[in-house]
Amino acid sequence: MRNEPLYDEILRRNPGEPEFHQAVREVLETLDPILQARPELAEARVVERICEPERQIIFRVPWVDDAGRVQVNRGFRVEYNSALGPYKGGLRFHPSVNLGIVKFLGFEQIFKNALTGLGIGGGKGGSDFDPHGRSDAEVMRFCQSFMTELHRHLGEHTDVPAGDIGVGGREIGYLFGQYRRITNRWEAGVLTGKAPGWGGSLARPEATGYGAVLFAAEMLRVRGEDLDGQQVVVSGSGNVAIYAAEKALALGANVLTCSDSSGYVVDDKGIDVALLKQVKEVERGRVADYAERRGSSARFVADGSVWDVPADVALPCATQNELDEAAAAVLVRGGVKAVSEGANMPTTPEGVRVLTEAGVAFGPGKAANAGGVATSALEMRQNAARTVWTFAEVEEALTDIMRDIHTTCHETAERYGAPGDYVRGANIAGFERVADAMLAQGLI
Numbered sequence: 001m002r003n004e005p006l007y008d009e010i011l012r013r014n015p016g017e018p019e020f021h022q023a024v025r026e027v028l029e030t031l032d033p034i035l036q037a038r039p040e041l042a043e044a045r046v047v048e049r050i051c052e053p054e055r056q057i058i059f060r061v062p063w064v065d066d067a068g069r070v071q072v073n074r075g076f077r078v079e080y081n082s083a084l085g086p087y088k089g090g091l092r093f094h095p096s097v098n099l100g101i102v103k104f105l106g107f108e109q110i111f112k113n114a115l116t117g118l119g120i121g122g123g124k125g126g127s128d129f130d131p132h133g134r135s136d137a138e139v140m141r142f143c144q145s146f147m148t149e150l151h152r153h154l155g156e157h158t159d160v161p162a163g164d165i166g167v168g169g170r171e172i173g174y175l176f177g178q179y180r181r182i183t184n185r186w187e188a189g190v191l192t193g194k195a196p197g198w199g200g201s202l203a204r205p206e207a208t209g210y211g212a213v214l215f216a217a218e219m220l221r222v223r224g225e226d227l228d229g230q231q232v233v234v235s236g237s238g239n240v241a242i243y244a245a246e247k248a249l250a251l252g253a254n255v256l257t258c259s260d261s262s263g264y265v266v267d268d269k270g271i272d273v274a275l276l277k278q279v280k281e282v283e284r285g286r287v288a289d290y291a292e293r294r295g296s297s298a299r300f301v302a303d304g305s306v307w308d309v310p311a312d313v314a315l316p317c318a319t320q321n322e323l324d325e326a327a328a329a330v331l332v333r334g335g336v337k338a339v340s341e342g343a344n345m346p347t348t349p350e351g352v353r354v355l356t357e358a359g360v361a362f363g364p365g366k367a368a369n370a371g372g373v374a375t376s377a378l379e380m381r382q383n384a385a386r387t388v389w390t391f392a393e394v395e396e397a398l399t400d401i402m403r404d405i406h407t408t409c410h411e412t413a414e415r416y417g418a419p420g421d422y423v424r425g426a427n428i429a430g431f432e433r434v435a436d437a438m439l440a441q442g443l444i
């Protein structure tokens with residue numbers, strides 16, 4: 001690849017950040033055709049500039065737990081690229097969060113957000129705080145401390161966070177409350193993923209999972225198929241997985257699995273989404289609890305991989321690098337036809353190679369899971385207009401956006417000599433939108 005020296009330089013300047021290196025490499029590897037076709041981009045060193053975040057913020061988050069002990073976490077916000085709009089991207093609260101993870105997510109977000117066509121830049125943030133086992137009061141105190149520092153960097157025209165792993169409606173509520181208190185402003189558009197009663201958009205919780213299924217449906221449609229009657233494996237059991245399962249069921253598929261860090265569940269009768277929502281969202285339980293409550297059709301498997309379950313369509317909706325080379329080979333042997341990434345970078349590069357070489361339709365996260373952030377942009381639009389759309393209006397807009405993203409990726413891949421290669425299509429199309437904006441706006 002032309003960018004090999006740049007990649008070496010990135011390795012040297014960003015040591016110890018393997019996920020970030022992986023995300024950058026995957027993009028750089030696909031850009032040769034466009035850099036060849038558009039030498040002015042190379043001349044303006046657009047790729048070098050895109051790889052360097054505009055701003056990286058790291059801060060201390062002190063808070064007091066229920067036992068009265070002082071706890072100290074680390075907070076991050078990487079404001080990666082604002083050529084197309086305010087920085088936009090979620091906050092992740094998980095013990096694995098470090099600067100490299102936030103940079104990988106922020107880097108992906110630039111291209112994902114560009115693909116939506118909705119005028120949003122790329123950013124990401126979070127903390128190594130682990131919400132599991134914490135009381136509501138502890139989560140609130142953590143969120144208040146986190147926002148006390150972060151608020152000075154945010155604004156509806158500057159940087160607009162949302163949820164990601166470990167950050168859902170509850171956390172967004174506490175974060176918004178603290179932002180409002182400190183700034184004395186009702187600035188609805190400063191955060192997305194709010195509850196519908198106070199500025200949130202209907203269908204935002206559903207959007208990422210629904211979108212990943214709509215993307216899978218589009219990939220199948222190109223091959224003359226649809227989701228009706230297909231067997232689907234879903235990994236994860238958070239917001240993305242739950243609503244991916246719900247949409248796949250609505251389109252006539254049978255959803256066999258869900259998972260968490262302790263294992264996976266196979267449900268011969270198909271996942272009961274209402275029960276899964278109850279266990280995960282209301283009781284904040286585990287998938288083992290789901291299996292226990294569901295009865296004889298479901299069994300919990302503590303070791304092994306959810307990808308061992310043969311299926312027509314796989315929807316990785318848990319976390320990065322959860323689907324590796326070996327798992328991809330098992331999926332291929334099981335006859336998988338399409339993989340649509342609901343999570344961010346859930347498939348390893350070797351896994352992607354195995355799937356694509358076997359002719360599996362592969363939808364990369366930055367295209368397939370863009371429905372979440374796209375609906376966040378629709379939430380910002382509703383906030384700016386001080387209006388509220390119906391569920392049906394939001395869902396219709398989401399469906400159109402996912403179809404457009406699919407078409408863009410498909411056509412771009414074809415134009416650059418790689419028909420059916422959605423990775424190349426997504427990277428080149430997303431890159432070109434950002435690169436054109438950066439060129440036009442001068443050396444900044």
Ligand code: GLU
Binds near residue numbers: 160163372373
């Ligand atoms: N965290 C989500 C993502 O990975 C959503 C971000 C947003 O809505 O801003 O795209």
